[in-house]
Amino acid sequence: MSGVLRAENVVRRLEGEVPVTLVDGVSLEIERGQFIAIMGPSGSGKSSLLYLLGLLDAPTEGRVWLDGEDSSDYGEDELANRRLQKLGFVFQFHFLLAEFSVLDNVTLPMRRLGELDDATANARGMELLGRLGVAEQSAKRPHQLSGGQRQRVAIARALANDPLIILADEPTGNLDSVSSANVQQILRNLAHESGKTVVAVTHDGSFASAADQRIGLVDGKINTEWRPV
Amino acid sequence: MLRLDVALAHLTNRKRQTFVSLSGVVLGVAFFLAVSSLMRGSEKDFLKRLVDNSPHITVSDEYRLPRVQPAALRWNDGAIRISNVKPQTETRGIRGYRQKLEFVESLPGLRVAPVLVGSAVLTFAGRQEGVTLSGVVPATIKSVSTIDEKIIDGSIDALAANPNGIVIGKGLADKFNLNVGSTLGVAAANGTSRPMNVVGVFRTGNANYDETQTFVLLKRAQVMLDRPNRVNRFIIQLDDAYAARDVARHIEDTIGYKSVSWAEASEDIVSVLIIRNIIMYSVVSAILVVASFGIYNTLSTIVMEKIRDIAIMKSMGFHARDVRSIFLLEGLIVGAVGSIFGIAFGVGLMKILSGISLKPPGGTEVINLPVWWGAEQYALAAAFALASCVAAAYLPARRAGRVHPVDILRGMT
Numbered sequence: 340m341s342g343v344l345r346a347e348n349v350v351r352r353l354e355g356e357v358p359v360t361l362v363d364g365v366s367l368e369i370e371r372g373q374f375i376a377i378m379g380p381s382g383s384g385k386s387s388l389l390y391l392l393g394l395l396d397a398p399t400e401g402r403v404w405l406d407g408e409d410s411s412d413y414g415e416d417e418l419a420n421r422r423l424q425k426l427g428f429v430f431q432f433h434f435l436l437a438e439f440s441v442l443d444n445v446t447l448p449m450r451r452l453g454e455l456d457d458a459t460a461n462a463r464g465m466e467l468l469g470r471l472g473v474a475e476q477s478a479k480r481p482h483q484l485s486g487g488q489r490q491r492v493a494i495a496r497a498l499a500n501d502p503l504i505i506l507a508d509e510p511t512g513n514l515d516s517v518s519s520a521n522v523q524q525i526l527r528n529l530a531h532e533s534g535k536t537v538v539a540v541t542h543d544g545s546f547a548s549a550a551d552q553r554i555g556l557v558d559g560k561i562n563t564e565w566r567p568v
Numbered sequence: 569m570l571r572l573d574v575a576l577a578h579l580t581n582r583k584r585q586t587f588v589s590l591s592g593v594v595l596g597v598a599f600f601l602a603v604s605s606l607m608r609g610s611e612k613d614f615l616k617r618l619v620d621n622s623p624h625i626t627v628s629d630e631y632r633l634p635r636v637q638p639a640a641l642r643w644n645d646g647a648i649r650i651s652n653v654k655p656q657t658e659t660r661g662i663r664g665y666r667q668k669l670e671f672v673e674s675l676p677g678l679r680v681a682p683v684l685v686g687s688a689v690l691t692f693a694g695r696q697e698g699v700t701l702s703g704v705v706p707a708t709i710k711s712v713s714t715i716d717e718k719i720i721d722g723s724i725d726a727l728a729a730n731p732n733g734i735v736i737g738k739g740l741a742d743k744f745n746l747n748v749g750s751t752l753g754v755a756a757a758n759g760t761s762r763p764m765n766v767v768g769v770f771r772t773g774n775a776n777y778d779e780t781q782t783f784v785l786l787k788r789a790q791v792m793l794d795r796p797n798r799v800n801r802f803i804i805q806l807d808d809a810y811a812a813r814d815v816a817r818h819i820e821d822t823i824g825y826k827s828v829s830w831a832e833a834s835e836d837i838v839s840v841l842i843i844r845n846i847i848m849y850s851v852v853s854a855i856l857v858v859a860s861f862g863i864y865n866t867l868s869t870i871v872m873e874k875i876r877d878i879a880i881m882k883s884m885g886f887h888a889r890d891v892r893s894i895f896l897l898e899g900l901i902v903g904a905v906g907s908i909f910g911i912a913f914g915v916g917l918m919k920i921l922s923g924i925s926l927k928p929p930g931g932t933e934v935i936n937l938p939v940w941w942g943a944e945q946y947a948l949a950a951a952f953a954l955a956s957c958v959a960a961a962y963l964p965a966r967r968a969g970r971v972h973p974v975d976i977l978r979g980m981t
Binding site: 386387390393395396415416419420421422423424428430434436437438439443447448450451452496508 | 569570573574577578580581876877880881882883884885886887888890973974977978
């Protein structure tokens with residue numbers, strides 16, 4: 340029960356004429372400060388599992404504990420509050436808001452949380468951008484950045500509210516090899532130096548090799564034998 | 569503040585769409601104001617003419633309901649019904665009018681004139697014409713009517729100096745070829761006849777009134793009509809014409825005689841004006857409703873375009889209500905900015921309209937279009953524009969609030 344993130348027999352099924360089971364009875368426990376890679380073939384349910392662990396989706400069966408709290412009793416607003424305070428997301432596509440500057444994108448979660456005044460939020464945003472090597476891009480709009488820079492800004496945004504866990508869905512899937520290595524290093528450092536728990540879904544074998552633990556997923560079930568081809 | 573920033577960012581990054589939506593609201597508010605100010609202006613002008621040219625309250629020697637018979641009062645639950653009662657024959661007129669007049673005069677904010685109205689026949693050069701003979705006190709009738717302003721020859725005050733004087737309308741003067749100083753015969757229904765001198769001629773522009781209305785001294789009318797010390801009308805003018813209904817009710821409750829306010833007498837006209845206003849506001853509101861479709865279109869497009877951003881904001885921890893309020897704010901901003909510019913544009917249109925002069929066909933007077941500048945129409949236009957815009961934003965906002973991030977993210981990966 341000491342894991343920062345725990346899933347117990349989690350099932351996610353899409354109901355319909357032909358029900359589809361995306362995640363089928365997954366149980367896992369992730370400790371604080373670990374860098375976990377979830378791997379598996381396309382359609383194996385990796386992203387679906389990540390969405391369940393990230394409280395973006397509710398399991399059809401089973402339970403997810405975040406920081407020791409059972410999330411199954413939370414309403415939509417409470418889930419949103421937990422995501423805001425304890426989780427940070429990085430997606431394959433950067434998903435930065437085009438109308439806002441890089442700095443504004445990073446401070447957006449802080450402003451939503453409302454614990455910092457604007458000046459402090461901006462200072463923290465600049466500090467995060469500096470840590471990720473994109474401070475000089477702070478006034479630019481996302482379209483003025485390279486793919487790697489955008490992804491680093493997205494990581495900075497994910498770190499905005501100092502979350503316990505970073506959940507990354509194919510964070511290097513859209514990057515060249517140099518940028519990919521860079522992002523991989525950043526996420527690894529977040530886990531090992533900053534004490535964040537990083538859970539990343541990936542197809543990338545070299546990315547996964549940098550993780551502390553790899554979880555194979557096939558047909559929605561954990562498969563310890565699975566290895567990338 | 570954050571939601572406002574996001575809303576402003578959405579709008580300012582779609583300048584053309586926002587401009588089109590805004591233009592619809594600006595034009596809607598401006599035309600709303602232009603039409604409303606003209607319609608309300610013409611209504612007020614019409615009512616002013618109606619109110620100015622007719623008594624605010626007329627007290628007559630009538631009762632609104634038949635008087636209850638003493639027997640019915642005594643045995644109001646009796647088994648026998650009293651019917652076909654012939655009223656007592658009495659001299660018509662307001663009984664004890666001096667006391668009742670004193671009471672009316674004691675009320676604040678009004679002027680009152682006692683009048684005795686009857687019928688008479690004018691004879692001149694072998695011609696006869698039935699007319700309405702109004703016995704008045706010149707000083708008081710001037711204070712409650714515009715007759716003094718309508719005199720084109722002679723004066724109403726001349727009645728006081730000449731007890732046999734008569735003031736007639738221009739129509740009658742033309743028909744009989746009479747002038748100030750002419751003498752004509754006046755015969756009352758009871759046969760009393762007397763030669764009288766024309767001391768004044770008035771012209772109101774109402775042909776029927778100018779041909780059939782005459783004024784003589786009250787004392788003279790009382791003698792002619794055989795009603796000594798009686799009047800059968802109190803003509804009342806109020807400082808506040810719109811209080812007429814309440815004052816009339818108070819007078820009637822106190823003195824018992826039927827008191828009819830101008831609003832009651834012109835109820836059909838007032839009803840027509842109310843219906844006209846409903847039609848007018850429906851039409852001008854339709855402009856804003858059409859404009860709100862533009863806003864709906866713009867915001868729906870933004871929701872479609874920004875569905876990925878909405879999903880990412882919700883995944884970050886934004887609540888559904890945060891997202892909804894962003895889009896409602898966008899509607900509100902378009903409504904508020906559109907109202908401000910629309911009011912400015914509307915005031916410009918109203919200034920242009922108020923400067924237009926017209927000469928009605930057949931008329932001699934040049935008139936300006938009556939434009940009303942009352943503040944409430946600006947508030948009404950802005951309120952309606954804001955309500956339309958927020959209503960137009962509601963559906964897109966609701967749709968945005970219902971976006972499930974996983975559905976969108978799954979489609980993107």
